[in-house]
Amino acid sequence: MTSFSPCLMPSAAPPPASEAPTPEWQLKLYVAGQTAKSIAALENLQRVCETHLAGRYQIEVIDLLVNPRLAAGDQILAVPTLVRKVPEPIRKIIGDLSNEERVLVGLDVRPLMK
Secondary structure (H helix, E strand, C coil), X not given: CCCCCCEEXXXXXXXCHHHCCCCCEEEEEEECXXXXXXXXXHHHHHHHHHHHCCXXXXXXXXXXXXXXXXXXXXXXCCCCEEEEEECCCXXXXXXXXXXXXXXXXXXXXXXXXX
């Protein structure tokens, strides 16, 4: 099972430090332990990112049970919460990220199609 201690999950093997560009998409996923919703949120986020942002994203998973003070910086009131830090503006999505269309709209990856 995946550990949710603070970690970075790059989309691919990182290039040498001299060539390491900043990912276009920097995402933080705040969770509270290894609950079903937290695990689902991480799996759903990884799937969406690999499908729509392959090679251009970085996910940082922050477990608020391990480090609760980190919630204040991004004003986290509920978990799981996804925070898009880059590209700006900052955007937040609360929940298990199971609705791919809402995640894409929330991240502003593509506009809502009706």
